[in-house]
Amino acid sequence: MTPAKLAEVVLSAAHVVFADRGLDHNILPETTALERPRNPEHGDYASTLAMQLAKRAGVPPRELATALADKLGQAPGIKSVEIAGPGFLNIRLEAAAAGQLARVVVEAGPAYGRSEHLTGQKVNLEFVSANPTGPIHLGHTRWAAVGDSLRRILTAAGATVTSEYYINDAGVQMDLFGRSVLAAAKGEATPEGGYAGEYITDIAQRLLADHPDALALPEEEARTLFRDEGYRLMLEEIRASLGRFGVHFDVWFSERDLHAGGAVDHALDTLRKQGHVYEEGGAIWLRTTEFGDDKDRVLRKADGDWTYFAADSAYYVNKRERGFDKCVYLLGADHHGYINRLRAIAACAGDDPDFNIEILIGQLVSLVREGQPVRLSKRAGNIILLDEIVEAVGVDAARYSLARSSTDSPLTLDIEVITRRSNDNPVFYVQYAHARIASMLRNAAELGVSRGEDFDPGLLDHPKENDLLKSIGEFPTVVATAAELREPHRIARYLEELAGTYHRFYDACRVLPQGDEPATDLTRARLWLVEAARTVIANGLDLLGVSAPERM
Known part of the structure; x- marks a missing residue:
């Protein structure tokens, strides 16, 4: 007998007791849960159902527990039921009933543990979403492991899950990235505010191999080529790195496409219809302070340029219009400020921020060896790459170790410990x-x-x-x-x-x-x-x- 089946037996007994006593069946729950007593002497499973229902039923808890125990004691597979404290039901199964679980599990095979608990929920799960200006590094790795595990777990619980990577491929940082790759190809210094590290040189060399005449192009054409081709090569590397880590996304969603496809303008219209958009100082604003944000947010600046917040708003509206009931964001430790603003976007769009959107923040992770912090990457300069972590400890050790601790707390991984046999x-x-x-x-x-x-x-x-x-x-x-x-x-x-x-x-x-x-x-x-x-x-x-x- 599985715990789920035993819980059904307990609830069935409650229905019989309520019928016998003329009690209101409407107060009975649709389901009930069992607990495993910490002390095995107290039985195999415990139920608090009598205590939960007693007050509403108008029956003393122990009296209701006694009636339930009498009925449960007659059920096949139940060896005994004892009443403890104010109305706990301590249940012991017959060995044959308990042992049947082995058959259930073996016959179910890979399906054992799966359920319909979240059936009907359509979830968009966004995680990692690193800028395509550098390789996947230690800061992204925790969410790669946790996010992919969460995708698997939600699916096992019956949800329909789409894993999604949001590519921040619009804006100034992409121009700086392209200029950095071009500078490396020319053997020049990294531009101010640009990107450094051997990976930039690697991309430049790969790009030149594919486009040997690239440096002969006019400056503007060269910058465009190095930006777009560098971006393609970097994204290709990000995909490959995540793939080696066992992480594969259903959707790779481009920020550029939001703008090019008119999704930002459409989101503005959607938010305006909800009555939360206003104009001031030549700019277009979203009144997010009405929903817990610390300040209203600019959607479009006075010079006509869209803000990052406008893209964030459009992306949320786009997800909901694609039919997702829940939009789950897994963000890094430096994104606490995004919680209220993203919830405010949902509210301004007419949604319930307590249901339609969830923002999970993952705390920092660090690596140590022999008690000392692991040295920074030679290839990436000031970061440790995901590929280097995998090379040092293996996929299994990395994924398990990153997923086994709550993301609410910072995590330090000791390379010697997680590779020890x-x-x-x-x-x-x-x-x-x-x-x-x-x-x-x-x-x-x-x-x-x-x-x-x-x-x-x-x-x-x-x-x-x-x-x-x-x-x-x-x-x-x-x-x-x-x-x-x-x-x-x-x-x-x-x-x-x-x-x-x-x-x-x-x-x-x-x-x-x-x-x-x-x-x-x-x-x-x-x-x-x-x-x-x-x-x-x-x-x-x-x-x-x-x-x-x-x-x-």
Whole structure:
């Protein structure tokens, strides 16, 4: 019996109790949740439903809990129900009912943990969105890992998700980038405010290889060529770097296209119709202070030029008109000021900023080795590149380590720790649990031992087996919660707990026969259980974009 199925049984019992007592069924929730008691002596699962409903039902909590316990005790698969404190229901399952979970997980395979929790939500998830004036670096890497994991988790929870990269390819910075590449091609100094680093020289050399006569062009034509071709080569490199990190976007959206396609003018009309646009001093403004912003924002300056804020407004309106219910922005640590202004854009567009838009801010990440900060990149000058991080620690270690901590806090990664092949390295610890199970299953095959088509779930009655089953049963709820709260680190922390539970099970419960011992029904039942554990670990790692190795 899965926790979800048991929760349905609890709710069904509540309906019966309410009918027997003539209570108002309208106060019953559509769903209910169960908890795992910290102390196993208190049962397998606990419900607070009686305490939640008692006041509205006009029945003392323990009295309602007693009635629920009587009904639940009659349900198949439930061994006992005890009442604790003011009305907690502590539920114990029969071993056969608990053990059936192994069958559910193995038969579901990659689908176990997926749900319809967010079905119907159409989400636009924008992350990384680094300017195409330089390679992907450490500052972007955390959101690359977290954003892609969140895409996978939201999808697993039933949402329809489009991952999107917003290319800031308009404005002065692109002209400076083009001039920087041209200066490098000529062997001249970087222009004031321009971009430096070996990557600029690399792009210049690649551009000259494709356009050997580029330096012979008139100055303005050369600047345009070096800007546009340099941009193309830089974006190509960004795509490749992210691809090597396992991050692929559904949409690459160009800021240039917003302007060229008339989307900015259209957004202005949309905002004007909502009554929040006004003119002052020759400029066009959006009255964002009505919705929590610290000041009104200029959309179009007095000289007729659009502002960056105008593009931000147009981009939001464009997303909503493409049919996205929720627009989720994953922004860097220096973007706190964007929260209120982006929420104000949504409100000015007639939307609910508490529903239609979400802004997540990721704190800084740093690298250390032997207790000392990692030196800056030679290729990029003052930054550490994503490719260099991957080269130093590998994709799995980087992605897992970046995703396992809440983005609310700064993160320091110790290269020695996250590459260490020991149990104090979380990614190794989890991957090793999967590899350990895979090794056991290979050994079973070599011994000619198979889990077979069926097993007796009632044989899985050892306390460590029960612990493992309960941990496995939590996975769907963990995934749904991680999706709802936008917190991929919950998956990583769960996997670490599951790996620990599996290792303790392995130490206490021998699975395979030794010597000339024959395989037994218990052998087969435990093989189903370890295969279920392997499935959950693999599914969880996949949500983080991390491999589940067969050997380590």
